[in-house]
Amino acid sequence: MTQHELKIICEKNHFDRHSLMDILHEIHDHQGFTTEEDIRILSENLKISEIDLRQTISFYHFFACSSRGKYTIYLNNSAISNLKGREEIEKVFIEEGGCVKNGVSPDGLIGLYETPCIGMSDQEPAALINGRIFTNLTAFRAKELLHNMKKGLPLEDMYTTVYGDGRNAHPEMKSIVRNNIRRVGPLLRPSEKMQVLKNQVSQMSPEQVLEQVKLAELRGRGGAGFPTGLKWQFCRMAEGKKKYVFCNADEGEPGTFKDRVLLTEKPEDIIEGMIIAGYAIGAQEGVLYLRYEYKYMKNYLEYIIQTLREEGFLGKNPAGIKGFSFDMRIQLGAGSYVCGEESALIESTEGKRGEPRSRPPFPVEKGYLGYPTVVNNVETFCAAVKIVQFGGDWYNSLGTDESKGTKLVSVSGDCRYPGIYELEWGFTMRDVLEMVGAKETRAVQMGGPSGELVNKHQFDRILCYSDLATGGSIMIFDRRRNVIEDVVVNFMEFFINESCGSCVPCRNIPKLLKEKLDKILSGKGTSQDLADMERWGAMMKINRCGLGHTAAHPILSSLKNFRSHYERKLRKHTDFISDVDLLEASKEAAEYTNREPVI
Amino acid sequence: MADRISIYIDKKEYFTTEDKTILEAAQENGVYIPTLCHLPETESSTSCRICTVMVNGRPLTACSTPVGEGMEIDNSTTQITEWRKSVLEIMFTEGNHFCPSCEKSGNCRLQALAYRYQIMAPQFPYQFNEREIDATNDKIIQDHNRCIICKRCVRAIKDEHGRSFFAFIDRGHKLRVRLDRKLGKELTDELAEAAMEVCPVGSILVREKGFETPIGQRKYDLERIGADIEQNGQMKNHE
Ligand SMILES: Cc1cc2nc3c(=O)[nH]c(=O)nc-3n(C[C@H](O)[C@H](O)[C@H](O)COP(=O)(O)O)c2cc1C
Numbered sequence: 001m002t003q004h005e006l007k008i009i010c011e012k013n014h015f016d017r018h019s020l021m022d023i024l025h026e027i028h029d030h031q032g033f034t035t036e037e038d039i040r041i042l043s044e045n046l047k048i049s050e051i052d053l054r055q056t057i058s059f060y061h062f063f064a065c066s067s068r069g070k071y072t073i074y075l076n077n078s079a080i081s082n083l084k085g086r087e088e089i090e091k092v093f094i095e096e097g098g099c100v101k102n103g104v105s106p107d108g109l110i111g112l113y114e115t116p117c118i119g120m121s122d123q124e125p126a127a128l129i130n131g132r133i134f135t136n137l138t139a140f141r142a143k144e145l146l147h148n149m150k151k152g153l154p155l156e157d158m159y160t161t162v163y164g165d166g167r168n169a170h171p172e173m174k175s176i177v178r179n180n181i182r183r184v185g186p187l188l189r190p191s192e193k194m195q196v197l198k199n200q201v202s203q204m205s206p207e208q209v210l211e212q213v214k215l216a217e218l219r220g221r222g223g224a225g226f227p228t229g230l231k232w233q234f235c236r237m238a239e240g241k242k243k244y245v246f247c248n249a250d251e252g253e254p255g256t257f258k259d260r261v262l263l264t265e266k267p268e269d270i271i272e273g274m275i276i277a278g279y280a281i282g283a284q285e286g287v288l289y290l291r292y293e294y295k296y297m298k299n300y301l302e303y304i305i306q307t308l309r310e311e312g313f314l315g316k317n318p319a320g321i322k323g324f325s326f327d328m329r330i331q332l333g334a335g336s337y338v339c340g341e342e343s344a345l346i347e348s349t350e351g352k353r354g355e356p357r358s359r360p361p362f363p364v365e366k367g368y369l370g371y372p373t374v375v376n377n378v379e380t381f382c383a384a385v386k387i388v389q390f391g392g393d394w395y396n397s398l399g400t401d402e403s404k405g406t407k408l409v410s411v412s413g414d415c416r417y418p419g420i421y422e423l424e425w426g427f428t429m430r431d432v433l434e435m436v437g438a439k440e441t442r443a444v445q446m447g448g449p450s451g452e453l454v455n456k457h458q459f460d461r462i463l464c465y466s467d468l469a470t471g472g473s474i475m476i477f478d479r480r481r482n483v484i485e486d487v488v489v490n491f492m493e494f495f496i497n498e499s500c501g502s503c504v505p506c507r508n509i510p511k512l513l514k515e516k517l518d519k520i521l522s523g524k525g526t527s528q529d530l531a532d533m534e535r536w537g538a539m540m541k542i543n544r545c546g547l548g549h550t551a552a553h554p555i556l557s558s559l560k561n562f563r564s565h566y567e568r569k570l571r572k573h574t575d576f577i578s579d580v581d582l583l584e585a586s587k588e589a590a591e592y593t594n595r596e597p598v599i
Numbered sequence: 600m601a602d603r604i605s606i607y608i609d610k611k612e613y614f615t616t617e618d619k620t621i622l623e624a625a626q627e628n629g630v631y632i633p634t635l636c637h638l639p640e641t642e643s644s645t646s647c648r649i650c651t652v653m654v655n656g657r658p659l660t661a662c663s664t665p666v667g668e669g670m671e672i673d674n675s676t677t678q679i680t681e682w683r684k685s686v687l688e689i690m691f692t693e694g695n696h697f698c699p700s701c702e703k704s705g706n707c708r709l710q711a712l713a714y715r716y717q718i719m720a721p722q723f724p725y726q727f728n729e730r731e732i733d734a735t736n737d738k739i740i741q742d743h744n745r746c747i748i749c750k751r752c753v754r755a756i757k758d759e760h761g762r763s764f765f766a767f768i769d770r771g772h773k774l775r776v777r778l779d780r781k782l783g784k785e786l787t788d789e790l791a792e793a794a795m796e797v798c799p800v801g802s803i804l805v806r807e808k809g810f811e812t813p814i815g816q817r818k819y820d821l822e823r824i825g826a827d828i829e830q831n832g833q834m835k836n837h838e
């Protein structure tokens with residue numbers, strides 16, 4: 001871009017380095033990547049070093065420093081995408097489209113890149129092409145897409161199906177994504193917009209709102225399950241000139257897509273929940289952090305926000321509530337799972353690499369720009385609205401003794417009806433499998449790669465925080481699948497790519513564990529390797545954030561629940577085989593000296 | 600003045616004030632907790648994890664966790680020692696460390712800790728990662744073979760406008776620390792020396808300064824790492 005154009009972008013963003021994500025997005029929207037020259041000019045305008053800019057750019061999967069093609073295909077490489085036939089699609093792109101894996105075709109037309117779960121596990125294989133979603137890909141569709149790209153067609157003209165159901169077809173969204181809502185409860189039932197703000201909140205004090213959320217015993221729906229009322233209270237009590245409410249719509253846990261559906265069908269509820277949170281904690285501003293994969297919803301969500309603003313629900317005195325004002329904006333992410341961690345989310349919103357902060361201080365004390373900040377999951381805000389509407393008592397009566405209310409789960413993999421199910425806590429795994437039409441199930445991954453891999457003897461376990469907790473992801477694998485090859489390896493690769501790399505164990509151990517897996521799969525594993533994996537995996541608890549704490553889970557939990565799958569592959573009668581293959585290592589020397597080594 | 604409180608480290612009672620981190624409290628009481636990435640006066644990075652202690656059965660980093668009244672801290676259980684050794688072993692196998700030919704030998708905190716913790720053969724396989732040596736700068740040489748990615752240089756070395764000379768590039772196991780080519784030209788002698796000083800290993804070297812103090816007379820050649828802190832503690836106990 002020209003010096004002048006870049007200056008205008010910087011000016012629009014007040015030459016503030018904290019707006020770096022927005023600035024970079026604008027450059028990428030314009031030309032697909034940031035050039036050396038752009039970096040130089042930005043560095044001057046924003047008064048930060050070039051290397052500092054590169055620090056941010058190089059962290060994010062969807063930012064680039066060189067062209068990724070006129071059309072950039074990000075093909076999902078999640079375990080679910082694999083079992084739905086990703087490989088075949090990739091083959092078509094490479095063999096018939098002249099694409100190069102993780103690179104650009106020689107003619108510069110098409111870039112083909114792998115990307116972790118894009119939140120479409122119910123309609124895989126799926127790909128992100130220039131920010132648009134293409135689902136249910138087949139070899140035929142891939143060929144068709146290639147053909148259209150070679151013709152230079154705009155993306156909108158490449159759809160071959162009608163728009164998706166519900167508001168996917170909204171003129172501001174026009175996506176072919178389908179909701180696949182299979183079971184509704186209080187959160188997913190139709191609701192009238194901003195009714196709770198108008199009718200209830202306007203009659204309540206912030207303390208009363210807080211009281212109801214506490215009474216409901218609502219726990220965070222993003223995975224960690226922290227009591228929401230307590231979080232709000234901490235933030236309310238924290239000192240700060242300003243306070244912030246963040247909605248975490250990063251939905252990065254592979255296999256999860258329930259936030260996608262809420263963002264599509266219930267954006268008013270989410271925003272209402274954010275306003276309610278703002279009212280309860282005394283915040284004036286909100287940020288909805290939207291993962292890049294959901295960029296196709298950005299215009300639509302902005303349209304909704306603007307409409308609500310015009311209708312008087314955002315801005316000064318929302319719904320006429322005196323002495324209170326609240327407005328919000330969207331922050332688009334750029335491809336990083338760890339940015340879903342609340343402090344990394346804040347770092348990213350400040351225009352930095354998404355590296356989780358060390359705590360304390362917690363975001364509720366010192367969050368965005370140093371101000372007290374509440375970060376909650378999309379679904380948590382929706383639940384808060386219902387709690388204020390129907391009362392904490394009512395919510396508390398749903399679910400089990402220690403897990404209250406309902407939970408949206410995203411079901412994918414080997415089953416007849418993948419999609420979204422709103423369930424009261426307390427169902428057994430067996431109930432869920434029957435509900436979704438899963439047959440001959442071998443393994444269920446509960447809570448995504450960071451969760452637990454459950455075997456068939458554990459199907460009577462219960463969905464709740466104290467047993468089978470989940471942020472929403474349930475991936476089903478039937479008898480045809482190999483637990484290690486099809487599941488564990490994929491999940492470990494995911495964590496290796498998504499670690500921010502800061503902590504010594506998190507940067508290294510997943511990679512070392514993956515090497516052990518490879519060794520075992522190549523038939524050279526021994527019982528000693530299993531013991532090493534367990535010992536090394538246990539060390540992950542000294543990492544800084546939740547990613548590091550759970551990144552060895554795929555191995556640790558499969559070693560626990562599917563041990564025989566490993567043992568079958570081990571070399572018998574020996575407990576040690578070197579990691580180094582001496583014959584292989586001395587091959588070159590042997591060739592030169594024309595002598596076989598004596599080993 | 601912050602309130603005086605008592606804490607327990609390895610079951611022994613010590614006194615401190617509540618504005619301290621566990622590390623600071625331990626140090627003022629003559630208890631040594633190893634550190635690598637910690638750098639007083641800069642925002643903590645908690646990336647090396649070597650200062651991990653156990654508090655109520657939870658591993659926490661001593662360099663960043665504030666003390667609390669009655670806090671019970673484990674600093675020398677077998678588990679903790681094992682973790683610390685593992686962190687050191689990972690560092691030795693992730694990078695390429697040839698101490699005998701390193702300019703920092705004897706002043707290197709990583710080497711000194713390896714002696715203190717008696718690291719012999721590492722349990723982790725050597726990764727033989729290919730790392731470059733960046734000698735493009737006039738004042739300093741950056742040997743990436745030795746970098747432990749502690750982020751100290753990134754946090755500490757900035758110009759008068761607060762712009763950083765060093766930064767992280769990439770993420771995960773590809774993470775590296777890079778010097779800004781352009782800003783690097785403005786590196787003053789003082790900043791260059793500060794960068795070398797701040798680097799706990801031999802990754803940042805000021806040209807022609809590497810061997811100013813002969814090997815054998817350097818800090819950790821003369822006493823083991825942490826000895827100064829422990830001696831302070833003994834003196835205090837005598838008083
Ligand atoms: C690596 C990692 C990724 C995470 N990703 C998400 C996410 O995508 N969405 C989310 O709501 N929470 C995510 N979390 C949890 C957040 O840190 C945080 O606990 C949550 O947003 C708080 O909201 P809640 O209390 O409403 O669940 C993630 C945590 C970790 C450690």
Ligand code: SF4
Nearest residue numbers: 500502503506545548
């Ligand atoms: S645990 Fe991993 S992802 Fe989390 S801060 Fe440490 S290195 Fe980064």
Ligand code: SF4
Nearest residue numbers: 746747749750752798
């Ligand atoms: S160069 Fe030195 S100070 Fe900088 S990160 Fe590497 S080891 Fe740490």
Ligand code: FES
Nearest residue numbers: 645647648650662
């Ligand atoms: S010294 Fe505390 S984490 Fe590195």
